[in-house]
Amino acid sequence: MNTDIQTIQSIQTLKSVRPIVATTVYDSIMAELADQAGMDLLLVGDSVGTTLLGFETTVHVTLEMMLHHTLAVSRAKTKALLVSDVPYGYSHDAYGNIFEACRQLIQAGASAVKIEGGISIAPTIKSLVDSGIPVLGHIGLLPQQIKNLGKYRKFGKTDVEAKALIEDAKALEDAGCFALIGEMIGSDVAKKISQSIEIPLIGIGSGNDCDGQILVSNDLLGLSTKDVPSFVHPFGDLSENVIKSFQEYKSAVIERTYPNE
Ligand code: KIV
Numbered sequence: 001m002n003t004d005i006q007t008i009q010s011i012q013t014l015k016s017v018r019p020i021v022a023t024t025v026y027d028s029i030m031a032e033l034a035d036q037a038g039m040d041l042l043l044v045g046d047s048v049g050t051t052l053l054g055f056e057t058t059v060h061v062t063l064e065m066m067l068h069h070t071l072a073v074s075r076a077k078t079k080a081l082l083v084s085d086v087p088y089g090y091s092h093d094a095y096g097n098i099f100e101a102c103r104q105l106i107q108a109g110a111s112a113v114k115i116e117g118g119i120s121i122a123p124t125i126k127s128l129v130d131s132g133i134p135v136l137g138h139i140g141l142l143p144q145q146i147k148n149l150g151k152y153r154k155f156g157k158t159d160v161e162a163k164a165l166i167e168d169a170k171a172l173e174d175a176g177c178f179a180l181i182g183e184m185i186g187s188d189v190a191k192k193i194s195q196s197i198e199i200p201l202i203g204i205g206s207g208n209d210c211d212g213q214i215l216v217s218n219d220l221l222g223l224s225t226k227d228v229p230s231f232v233h234p235f236g237d238l239s240e241n242v243i244k245s246f247q248e249y250k251s252a253v254i255e256r257t258y259p260n261e
Pocket residue numbers: 024043044045046047048085181183204214216
């Protein structure tokens with residue numbers, strides 16, 4: 001269990017100590033449970049759209065939805081560092097609009113925001129960091145680009161893509177990101193990125209040489225009715241438990257064994 005409150009500095013220090021452990025949370029109860037388990041960093045991910053809200057992609061997630069879930073998670077007052085996702089469309093929007101989105105997420109209780117994108121948004125990120133908004137970068141597979149990509153895939157397979165990813169990582173570090181998420185990056189390239197930057201690279205589907213790992217909580221808990229990405233190892237089977245509990249409740253009501261005096 002974490003005994004200390006995590007800060008962006010303590011997360012950075014972990015790079016030289018042990019892998020950072022992170023997951024997503026979308027509500028107060030899951031945030032409390034994840035915190036009790038000792039997570040270092042909790043992300044209110046825009047994956048809330050696909051895990052909880054029934055959308056096909058994260059493109060449908062709005063700032064209002066992110067604020068609603070960030071407020072719920074922040075009420076858990078976790079020791080883990082709370083980061084909230086900037087939703088679709090903001091990272092390339094006018095600076096005033098992205099600043100306003102970040103301001104609202106921070107004032108809703110996030111300690112930092114996560115923004116998808118590489119070198120092209122580094123100047124925006126620099127301005128945000130300069131204005132007091134800590135930023136977690138996100139490179140590799142960018143789910144908010146799904147309309148351009150067509151499908152989710154691995155990144156860094158070609159030399160050109162690998163070089164571009166390393167450049168993205170360095171530009172985001174120079175812009176002031178305190179850490180990066182690297183999603184679906186070939187493990188050799190992820191290792192090179194981690195070695196090329198001082199800040200931590202937290203991987204998801206990017207192999208074992210990153211400075212930490214993040215998984216979507218519903219995927220790792222086995223609390224989903226959909227297929228999960230191939231890199232996910234389910235550490236639980238909550239869906240089965242939920243169905244079983246509902247079935248037992250149904251039987252008890254029908255058989256009049258619940259309620260009993
Ligand atoms: O929204 C999310 O859950 C994420 C993780 C996949 C890192 O961005």
